[in-house]
Amino acid sequence: MNAPAKIQETKAEQSLNAQFDAILAQTTQNNANQRKQAWDAFKAKGIPHRRVEEWHYTDLRTKMNDAFALASKTAPKAEALTGATGLETYRIAIVNGRYVPELSSNQAVAGLTVTEADGFLAAQLGTDDAMAHLNQALVQGGVTIKIDANATIERPIEIVRYTDGTEVSSYAGTSVDIGSGAKALIIESFEGDANAAYQSNALTEVKVGNNANIHWLKLQVESEKAQHIETYSVELGAQTNFQHFIYNEGSSLSRAQLFLEFKGEGTHAGLRGTSLLKDSQHADITLFVNHAVPECESREYYRAVVDDKARAVFQGKIIVEPDAQKTDGQMMIKSLLLSDTAEINAKPELEIFADDVQCAHGSTTGDIDEELLFYLMARGIPEAQARKILILAFLSEAIEEFEEERSVKLLEAMIRKWLHADDVVSE
Amino acid sequence: MAAVQETIDQVKAIDVDQYKYGFVTDIESELAPKGLNEDIVAFISAKKEEPEWMLNWRLEAYRRWKTMEEPTWARVEYPKIDFEDLHYYAAPKNTEGPKSLDEVDPELLETYKKLGIPLAEQEILAGVAPENRVAVDAVFDSVSVATTFKEELAKAGVIFCPISEAVREHPELVQKYLGSVVPVSDNFYATLNSAVFSDGSFVYVPPGVRCPMELSTYFRINEKNTGQFERTLIIADKGSYVSYLEGCTAPQRDENQLHAAVVELVALEDAEIKYSTVQNWYPGDSEGKGGIYNFVTKRGDCREKNSKISWTQVETGSAITWKYPSCILRGDNSQGEFYSIAISNGHQQIDSGTKMIHLGKNTASRIISKGISAGVSQNTYRGQVSAHRKASNARNFTQCDSLLIGDKCGAHTVPYIESKNSTAVFEHEATTSKISDDQMFYCQARGLDEEEAVALIVNGFVRDVIQQLPMEFAVEAQKLISISLEGSVG
Numbered sequence: 001m002n003a004p005a006k007i008q009e010t011k012a013e014q015s016l017n018a019q020f021d022a023i024l025a026q027t028t029q030n031n032a033n034q035r036k037q038a039w040d041a042f043k044a045k046g047i048p049h050r051r052v053e054e055w056h057y058t059d060l061r062t063k064m065n066d067a068f069a070l071a072s073k074t075a076p077k078a079e080a081l082t083g084a085t086g087l088e089t090y091r092i093a094i095v096n097g098r099y100v101p102e103l104s105s106n107q108a109v110a111g112l113t114v115t116e117a118d119g120f121l122a123a124q125l126g127t128d129d130a131m132a133h134l135n136q137a138l139v140q141g142g143v144t145i146k147i148d149a150n151a152t153i154e155r156p157i158e159i160v161r162y163t164d165g166t167e168v169s170s171y172a173g174t175s176v177d178i179g180s181g182a183k184a185l186i187i188e189s190f191e192g193d194a195n196a197a198y199q200s201n202a203l204t205e206v207k208v209g210n211n212a213n214i215h216w217l218k219l220q221v222e223s224e225k226a227q228h229i230e231t232y233s234v235e236l237g238a239q240t241n242f243q244h245f246i247y248n249e250g251s252s253l254s255r256a257q258l259f260l261e262f263k264g265e266g267t268h269a270g271l272r273g274t275s276l277l278k279d280s281q282h283a284d285i286t287l288f289v290n291h292a293v294p295e296c297e298s299r300e301y302y303r304a305v306v307d308d309k310a311r312a313v314f315q316g317k318i319i320v321e322p323d324a325q326k327t328d329g330q331m332m333i334k335s336l337l338l339s340d341t342a343e344i345n346a347k348p349e350l351e352i353f354a355d356d357v358q359c360a361h362g363s364t365t366g367d368i369d370e371e372l373l374f375y376l377m378a379r380g381i382p383e384a385q386a387r388k389i390l391i392l393a394f395l396s397e398a399i400e401e402f403e404e405e406r407s408v409k410l411l412e413a414m415i416r417k418w419l420h421a422d423d424v425v426s427e
Numbered sequence: 428m429a430a431v432q433e434t435i436d437q438v439k440a441i442d443v444d445q446y447k448y449g450f451v452t453d454i455e456s457e458l459a460p461k462g463l464n465e466d467i468v469a470f471i472s473a474k475k476e477e478p479e480w481m482l483n484w485r486l487e488a489y490r491r492w493k494t495m496e497e498p499t500w501a502r503v504e505y506p507k508i509d510f511e512d513l514h515y516y517a518a519p520k521n522t523e524g525p526k527s528l529d530e531v532d533p534e535l536l537e538t539y540k541k542l543g544i545p546l547a548e549q550e551i552l553a554g555v556a557p558e559n560r561v562a563v564d565a566v567f568d569s570v571s572v573a574t575t576f577k578e579e580l581a582k583a584g585v586i587f588c589p590i591s592e593a594v595r596e597h598p599e600l601v602q603k604y605l606g607s608v609v610p611v612s613d614n615f616y617a618t619l620n621s622a623v624f625s626d627g628s629f630v631y632v633p634p635g636v637r638c639p640m641e642l643s644t645y646f647r648i649n650e651k652n653t654g655q656f657e658r659t660l661i662i663a664d665k666g667s668y669v670s671y672l673e674g675c676t677a678p679q680r681d682e683n684q685l686h687a688a689v690v691e692l693v694a695l696e697d698a699e700i701k702y703s704t705v706q707n708w709y710p711g712d713s714e715g716k717g718g719i720y721n722f723v724t725k726r727g728d729c730r731e732k733n734s735k736i737s738w739t740q741v742e743t744g745s746a747i748t749w750k751y752p753s754c755i756l757r758g759d760n761s762q763g764e765f766y767s768i769a770i771s772n773g774h775q776q777i778d779s780g781t782k783m784i785h786l787g788k789n790t791a792s793r794i795i796s797k798g799i800s801a802g803v804s805q806n807t808y809r810g811q812v813s814a815h816r817k818a819s820n821a822r823n824f825t826q827c828d829s830l831l832i833g834d835k836c837g838a839h840t841v842p843y844i845e846s847k848n849s850t851a852v853f854e855h856e857a858t859t860s861k862i863s864d865d866q867m868f869y870c871q872a873r874g875l876d877e878e879e880a881v882a883l884i885v886n887g888f889v890r891d892v893i894q895q896l897p898m899e900f901a902v903e904a905q906k907l908i909s910i911s912l913e914g915s916v917g
Contacts, residue, residue: 364853365844
């Protein structure tokens with residue numbers, strides 16, 4: 001009994017074995033080593049389960065019944081891709097893990113270089129995560145995006161990630177290199193065939209130089225049967241402003257894990273997001289924010305609205321290393337439970353090794369405030385509408401803090417649509 | 428910044444070597460041979476003259492324990508404990524049931540005098556109003572040697588005795604409640620305790636009785652190389668109230684000493700239990716050598732409606748603290764509270780917190796945790812608040828604040844918040860900071876010197892918790908805080 005029992009391989013793990021063998025056979029010698037390394041690292045851990053602390057609330061071992069076959073190269077119609085509705089963008093289309101130039105914008109934008117890549121990423125900051133390793137073991141392709149120093153990209157850069165087909169899986173590796181002094185808005189969307197069951201696993205590496213100003217909006221609107229995992233590895237230079245927003249609406253199971261490290265002093269990172277969940281959706285946002293250098297500021301503000309039997313998970317860890325004096329880190333998690341069967345799990349963690357810091361975290365969980373509801377209803381607003389107004393207000397607070405006008409409008413429209421709140425007058 | 432540097436120097440200068448209660452009392456002990464097996468378990472049971480059911484209970488626990496592994500999830504580091512290299516039983520000799528204080532070994536009483544336990548002040552205490560009396564069930568190593576105020580408690584119907592006596596005298600109560608809050612197989616240390624527990628306190632407060640005095644136990648680990656395994660069981664029957672005080676000191680040692688206690692509280696309908704702890708065991712020397720390993724399982728069960736359990740702790744000692752006094756809020760309208768001050772200095776490591784498990788309707792809990800780390804210590808708050816599907820209108824408020832003194836220490840917060848009920852309202856807030864220059868300036872501008880200013884600010888920082896302590900303890904707690912942070916607290 002003292003020896004750990006040998007854990008049986010799940011059906012999903014067995015499928016993955018076969019997939020790895022097949023993809024390895026087609027891989028060139030150079031990349032084969034990288035694949036093997038990542039595969040060994042994945043095999044050492046296996047599919048994460050609830051006894052793995054970082055995955056405690058998202059037991060992938062039980063939730064991932066099977067690993068679908070690797071998606072093949074397809075050419076969906078341009079109309080299938082939604083992306084950032086209503087915005088003039090520079091589009092980068094990634095279908096089934098591969099860059100598709102035909103569906104992407106082709107006119108040159110000064111300061112922006114987009115090249116197809118094999119999806120293997122050089123560095124994986126702070127990530128010794130099984131699913132990130134799995135991505136690199138099975139990665140099908142990807143893209144390298146480079147923004148030159150001091151370039152201001154007016155148009156939003158839109159990365160549309162589309163999984164085409166049902167019972168397939170896609171693995172993409174994306175590298176984004178942002179030069180010092182650059183300014184840009186990046187809108188990343190994850191989508192697929194409506195009602196299709198598929199798995200998408202993305203690994204995204206973002207390196208930002210000094211004095212940059214970057215807004216990054218992630219729209220997770222996968223099909224409602226999809227399983228979605230994205231791992232971010234973010235490194236920030238000095239005096240930079242990095243704003244990140246996760247909008248979670250799709251997928252039966254989603255997990256966004258963000259590993260962020262401050263590499264230069266005087267940088268501000270705003271990490272925000274909203275999860276809108278119903279039915280039996282499960283959405284997990286997990287952060288590791290490492291203050292490795294002094295005088296950086298981080299804000300982690302997330303909100304979830306959870307209905308039916310859905311479950312929202314938030315785990316955030318702010319680490320302040322011994323040298324990171326004058327760190328300012330604030331984390332706030334607010335959740336609204338709309339039904340008696342909905343569930344919320346929050347774990348806002350602080351790990352502090354420096355003394356001259358201001359760190360705080362907070363968390364609130366509850367239903368819509370009865371008094372606010374009463375206030376609105378006393379003014380003649382029907383209950384259903386009043387509830388929508390309050391939910392909208394709850395989410396809007398988080399959105400507005402993103403401070404990027406185009407994104408705020410886009411998000412507000414998406415939230416209204418989700419809420420069926422057309423009858424609610426906007427300000 | 429000068430002020431802070433000075434504070435660090437001062438904390439360093441006083442270092443934990445000056446542990447005030449580090450002395451060894453020479454009293455012969457009866458030792459069980461080193462190591463643990465079924466014979467040792469039987470030996471302990473026989474020493475206690477236990478009935479067979481108790482022995483079987485222990486043996487079952489021992490067999491379970493053998494299949495378990497030491498938990499490693501806490502943020503504490505220590506050399507692996509060799510469980511075969513410990514004595515599992517040590518009893519002071521000459522303890523043939525002293526009838527009064529006169530019969531107690533004078534050296535023992537001397538020890539208590541050094542600790543400032545008012546045991547020998549029975550007459551003085553007897554002179555004061557009954558509300559202010561404190562009953563002491565003193566635990567010297569493993570066997571309770573003196574119990575005071577027994578008669579008056581008996582008049583009220585309160586049973587307050589060593590648990591070994593309760594096993595013999597009140598088997599029906601012990602059988603019914605022992606292990607009902609912390610099951611035999613709960614965790615590694617609790618299971619070990621179940622197998623080898625030496626002694627501890629047993630309290631039963633009958634229905635409708637308000638315990639006429641504060642009950643108090645002083646623990647003291649004395650015999651060299653002896654793990655001490657306390658077992659405490661407190662039952663508050665319908666409509667009763669009891670306040671229990673626990674405090675402990677230990678003599679200075681080079682080798683680490685293991686302490687794995689289990690405390691079980693059961694509150695029935697309308698009952699209230701208040702459990703206060705001041706823990707100042709030897710924290711190890713300035714190199715981090717020695718010191719007590721304190722692996723404690725404390726849990727209260729608000730078993731019936733309108734019951735209330737309140738934990739208050741002041742943790743200043745031990746090399747390693749691993750302790751999570753918890754409340755299971757099973758009864759409707761039940762309440763749980765946790766107030767904690769955890770101070771770590773030198774090489775101390777604290778991983779402590781609480782669990783509030785909301786199962787019943789309209790249950791409420793409150794967590795106030797104040798962590799202060801200095802030296803090169805690590806101080807972790809780890810807490811769980813959860814609402815079951817049926818826990819309608821559950822309410823929790825959690826506040827955990829950490830104060831860092833010096834730049835070599837760490838303060839960590841690991842809360843788990845789990846809600847399965849939409850009407851449950853959970854609020855959690857945590858802050859980490861140091862004493863700000865502004866605060867120091869403000870105080871100093873009003874004529875306080877640095878020491879006084881730090882003292883004032885730290886006292887303000889922990890005030891919410893100190894206020895929760897019974898009067899008798901509040902004074903000692905404040906004294907302890909100043910010993911623990913001497914130099915910075917003044």
